[in-house]
Amino acid sequence: MFAILMASHLTKAQSYSFLDHYNFGWYMQYMENFVELKDGNILTCTRLFNMDAAGHYTTDHGYFFLKLNRTDASIMDSIFLPDNYTNFFLLEPHPSQDGYLFVNQVYDSLTESNFLKIRHFHDDLVFEDEICVPLIDTVYGGMDLFMLEEDSFLMVSDEGHGSHTIQRFGLDGTLTNRTVYPQSALGFMSSTGIKTWSESPKEYVLWGYTPSSNPSFHYNVLDSLLNIRETIALEHTPQYPNVWFQHDGSNTVEVIDESTYLLATPFNKYHLGDSRYQIGVQVTKRDKATHTNLKTVYFPFHVVSDGMTSASPYVVDVRQTEEGLIYIAYGDLSGLNKFSVALLDSELNILWLNYYLNLINGDDAECMKLLNDGGIGIVGFNLPTPFSGTNYCVFALFVNNDYDALEEQGFIVRPYAYWPNPAQGELHLQYSPDVTPQQIELYDLQGRMVRSQRNGLESVNLEGLAAGAYTMRVTLDDGKTFTDKVVKE
Secondary structure, eight states: OOOOOOOOEETTTEEEEEEEEEOOSSOEEEEEEEEEOTTSOEEEEEEEEEEOTTSOEEEEEEEEEEEEOTTTOOEEEEEEEEOSSOOOEEEEEOSSSSSEEEEEEEEETTTTEEEEEEEEEOTTOOEEEEEEEEOSSOOTTOOEEEEEOSSEEEEEEEOSSSOEEEEEEETTSOEEEEEEEOHHHHSOSEEEEEEEEETTTTEEEEEEEEOSSSOEEEEEEEOTTSOEEEEEEEOSBTTBOSOOOOSTTOOEEEEOSSSEEEEEEEEEEEOTTSSOEEEEEEEEEEETTTOOEEEEEEEEEEEESSSOOOOOEEEEEEEEOTTSOEEEEEEETTSSSOEEEEEEOTTOOEEEEEEETTOOTTEEEEEEEEOTTSOEEEEEEEOOSSOOGGGOOEEEEEEEEOTTHHHHHOEEOOSEEEEOSSBSSEEEEEEOTTOOEEEEEEEOTTSOEEEEESSOTTEEEOTTOOSEEEEEEEEETTSOEEEEEEEEO
16 A cells, blocks of 8 residues: 655654855766765865866866865865776775775776776875786776775776676785676666675675666676676566656665665656556565565655656665664755655654755765764766856765664654755645644743644744744644654854
8 A cells, every 4th residue: 555654753763964065166067975984074076177168078087085074074284186088986984904995997098908006095185005916808988886895996887888806815916807798788778786685695786777668677686796686677667666767876775684675766756546556665574585565665756647657766775783773865946846765664654754855956865874973964066058068066975873872762654744944934744644733832931922824734834033042843634743843044
């Protein structure tokens, strides 16, 4: 049965979040990865290259590293590495030494050959121990995926003709495994993710999609030698009626334990009983052995009456924390519903959901990682249309959480979501369909009522109120009341 999202909030669980944009002029920028430094701050890396007015790439410039303050996302330091060919890259803590790894593919236009460059650096952003390894064949123009292990890393390359090369390199650049698969073997044209499937025996899951008018989504289980053990296909059939969208990275897999995993995808679902459609993203919990769907939670965007929608949902990632909680970050490229982050428990019950509406049209989140304090970081870039060199920017979003408060304080389930908070002119509310709001009241810190309304309860007008904190009391028609702290900027 199709269930509408019931938004929930952990008491004092979400302590702080911050998002900021940076623009560096006429370069085209792709921010696709970051690493948490030992001091808790964040090092991001964005590819810089120029584009003409028609949106065609003209010149590669290199990699720009930004050290961002975790507290307010301000720039603390930066360094530029010039390169005549920029591609996807690995940026992770070094698994066996102090410092960090930066691995990228380098193209030599004179010899028309490719190299793998492995660099080691520290918090001072001084790069050292550079290793340059010739690649066996040219994958110029392809898209690379990287995955770091204890003493090696995997590199998956799309070669532009539907074939894929999967390679394992030691941290010294030694090639230990290499397999080339045609599109027919993997089932997809573009690879979008790779993660560990099991530790014993060691296996991986690699997934991707084939763009078409009827796109399909495949994920493949690989053994330790990078051979395909199993391929799972989700196509347009009566068994899988939902639409699997074509946006790069729209689908993602996260392994929960040795018997279950999560699959997060966009969906477009017919609403039984009328002509409406639901559109958004969904998370399904599945059995590893049979791939049976055990449970689904939906995050719908909105309902339209004519069966058409302009929303373009995508999933950034879904990740499990050490405590067994689950983050999902998702957005809408059309700008209608912007960007959201939700926290779920191990049974896919929603603990809280927060909307980030201060993104700008074209913002595309590309990478989400868990941080050492239990929060998450998200980085991305802005891809405006039409192309305009001065409008490109990169952004970072940090969300902190206090998991120690879970058992001690418990959580309060609210059948509504409210955003933005802090707010300037208006606060918005979205209710679960099984409840009816009756009244909303706002009180200042002295306990004086400053707003009261019984109509139009989908929003509260904050105009005319002084900046500061207020208590919002929501009363439902069954007499239940909920209180929340809201901030007027």
